Amino acid sequence: MAFHPQTARRASQSDINMIPLIDVMLVLLIIFIVAAPLLTHAVRIDLPRVDSVAVNMQPDTIQLGIEADGTLFWNGAATGEAELETLMRQAAGREPTPELHIQADAATPYETLARVMALASRTGLGKIGFVSRPGSEDRSLRGQKTDEFAALRAG
Helix, strand or coil: CCCCCCCCCCCCCCCCCCHHHHHHHHHHHHHHHHHHHHHCCCCCCCCCCCCCCCCCCCCCEEEEEECCCCCEEECCEEECHHHHHHHHHHHHCCCCCCEEEEEECCCCCHHHHHHHHHHHHHHCCCCEEECCCCCCCCCCCCCCCCHHHHHHHHC
């Protein structure tokens, strides 16, 4: 037997014991090797062959223009807010439900946009998109009408 003097202390082992970790990893590997073929098992079925054409139902789009003064245009025709609700309810009843594309003047107050969007949501038009003009023209946000509204009026 080897005796250590009382003054010398044994240093603690600071290495991680890797043997249990390796054992667990090997068991998991074996489980996955056995289980993997069971998950990919498929039943073979002979399905009938049919000549058909895929139905491509594209939803209609509704163009809603809003000028800075609050004038509304439904697909190019001027309309009031009371009539707008009726038009939105009729459109929401169609199948598939059309998309509402809002094209607002840069100077349109946020309150007007929020009111129109809330009305669209209440009536069932859930798909709403905003139409903007590409480019980085420097425009004043007050009192300028854009060419898009002239095009919407012309229809």
